[in-house]
Structures are given as structure tokens and as C-alpha cells.
Amino acid sequence: MPPDLSVLTALPPQRREPLEVVSAWDLTIPYQQFRAQHLVPPTLVTLLPERPATRRVYVVVNQKGGAGKTTTAMELAAVWVSMGYTVRVIDSDHQASLSGWLQPLYPEDVAPKDRRELTDVFYGRCSLDEATYYTRYQNLYVVPSTEELALVDLDPRVGKDTALRRAIAASQAPIDIDIIDAPPALGKLSINGLTAADHALVPLKVGELDVRGLGKLHATIRAVQEETNPGLVVRAAFLTAWKRSEYAREVAERVRADYPEAAVFTIRESVKASAAPKNFEPVRLYEPAGTTAADYDQAGRLLLQPKEITA
Ligand SMILES: Nc1ncnc2c1ncn2[C@@H]1O[C@H](COP(=O)(O)OP(=O)(O)OP(=O)(O)O)[C@@H](O)[C@H]1O
Ligand SMILES: [Mg+2]
Secondary structure, three states: OOOOHHHHHHOOOOOOOOOOOEOHHHHOOOHHHOOOOOEOOHHHHOOOOEOOOOOEEEEEOOOOOOOOHHHHHHHHHHHHHHOOOOEEEEEOOOOOHHHHHHOOEOOOOOOHHHOOOHHHHHOOOOOOHHHOEEOOEOOEEEEOOOHHHHHHHHOOOOOOOOHHHHHHHOOOOOOOEEEEEOOOOOOHHHHHHHHHOOEEEEEEEHHHOOHHHHHHHHHHHHHHHHHOOOOOEEEEEEEEEEOOOHHHHHHHHHHHHHOOOOEEEEEEOOHHHHHOHHHOOOHHHHOOOOHHHHHHHHHHHHHEOOOOOOO
16 A cells, blocks of 8 residues: 555644655666675575565664764665655754755744754654654655754753654654664664664764774664664664775674674765755765765665555
């Protein structure tokens, strides 16, 4: 069954003027542009790709700043929307990079002070669905954040480990995939993301890799698996802004040893990729023929099969 948008009653009303919505078809990259550059271990190829039967929650996590978390969240969202899924990205970083990139479409009759964001969800002022907004992309929704989200990290009264998990579980919106963009810290927000997620995705920038940092992330993920979320799986690592080198190969091996259950994807560097957020477009639309878009496209398709639509 295609998603029934009438169920989105908890969402803010659509703007009254007709929207210039980008159709999912426009997010599709022609198949010929694929270039196999990913280091998917042969043992994993037999397991991939899968098609989730129920709603799936991913968290994109790494405490290192500038690792490619927001880019990975955005590009996978765009790939999976183009494959027929309804995707919601949850901006769990008070820098609000993802919100700035995706530009939520706030209803015009709601005053700016009444707009909802993730902080309101943590403080129990609204549900996750009430903080979910349309974007100009069909079937792509966003829960924005603002700098206020930094309060959640400081306030001991809110943001217990399971708060985001409970908020997602209570969501009624017909979302197939939630993607949480975690902040560059292993604080309360990243722990909430890891606790809420079925699958963790770890982007790393090879050139700036801090191996000790990788060990710390590993320990945090193991602690969450033991304490609050035994079902958490590290599904994939993304070596972002990739350039082929002996060191990069060693990093890929190290990641593979740390996360034997994960696929390791290389995302090649593209100069234009870093300009896409300023243009409020996924790299996929901003530079569709570029290496970054092609590599995320292939990674997204290796992780999931297109959604089965039975009309
Ligand atoms: N494949 C790529 N090629 C070129 N530039 C890239 C690529 N991936 C990411 N970048 C750029 O690297 C910078 C950091 O990426 P991004 O914002 O996604 O990282 P982040 O982990 O979310 O950062 P933060 O920790 O601050 O939230 C951005 O300017 C982004 O455009
Ligand atoms: Mg980010």
C-alpha cells in the first residue's frame, strides 16, 4: 500500500499556497552513473540489501566534528525517498545544520515563536509528530532543532536515555524511516539517538581520523548495547571525503575489525558537495553527476531494497 498521507493528521497543515514540491522521481540518479568504489566485505553482500517490514530508525553518530554525519543523514534520506520510502530526519544537533539545509516549511499562520522543534519534544511540550514539518521534497520530513537544544544536555530533568526512543515509539505519522543526525559529542543527545535506533551509521573522515576517538565511540556503542538497547546494530561505516591511499585502506581495515557486522562504504570527495547546503539542496540534486552523490546512491541501495508498492 502506498503511504496514506491522510493519516498525517498530527502534522502541521500544508501551506495554503501550492507548494513547489520536488517529486521523488527528481531525486533519482540514472543507474549508469554508479561506480563501484565501496568496500563491502563479500560476507555481507549475501545479507544485503534488505527491505524493512516495519518502521526503521537509524542514527548517524560520531563525536568527532565534521566527520560527515549531517551529509550522510541528508544524502541517505534523499536516496531512500527516491526509492519510495517516506523518510523523516531528526536534527539532534543544536548547530541545526540539517535544519538549515532542509529548510522546514512552517505553516504561515503559525508565529515563529510557536514553531516546534526537538527541544520541545524533550521538554514534553509537544509530540514528535507535532514537531515534524514538511520540506520541499515529497515524502521527506524534518524535525528541526535550534541552539536551544543545547539546554537538553545541561538540564538534568530532561533527556533520560530513553526519551527519544519513547517519542519515536509514540509517533503516529506513516514514516518508514527515521534518521537521527547526532551532534559532535558523546553526551545525552548521542546516547538518546543510539538508544532510539535500530541501526547506527558511523561516518569518518579518513584524513582527520583520531583513532582514540574511534575507540571511545566503540565503547559507547557497546555500553548502549549492554544497558539500554541490546538490539542496536552498527550497520555501516562511511569513509567520507575519501581519497585512495594506503592510510585510508588501513583505516577501512580497522573499522572492519571494530564493527565486523558493518558494511564499509567509501564516499569520494567532491568539491561541490560542500556547497550543496548553502543552496538548500541535497548533493544528489546539486551535483547529480558527481562522485559524492553516486557513492551515497550506491550505499543507500546496498543497505535497502526499494520499497515494495502494492497499489
Ligand atoms: N564527500 C564529501 N566531499 C566533500 N566535502 C564533504 C563530503 N562530505 C562532507 N563534506 C563536507 O565536510 C564538512 C563536514 O561535513 P558534515 O557537516 O556532514 O559533518 P558533521 O559530522 O555533521 O559535522 P558536525 O560534527 O559539525 O555536525 C561539510 O562542509 C561538508 O559539506
Ligand atoms: Mg552535523
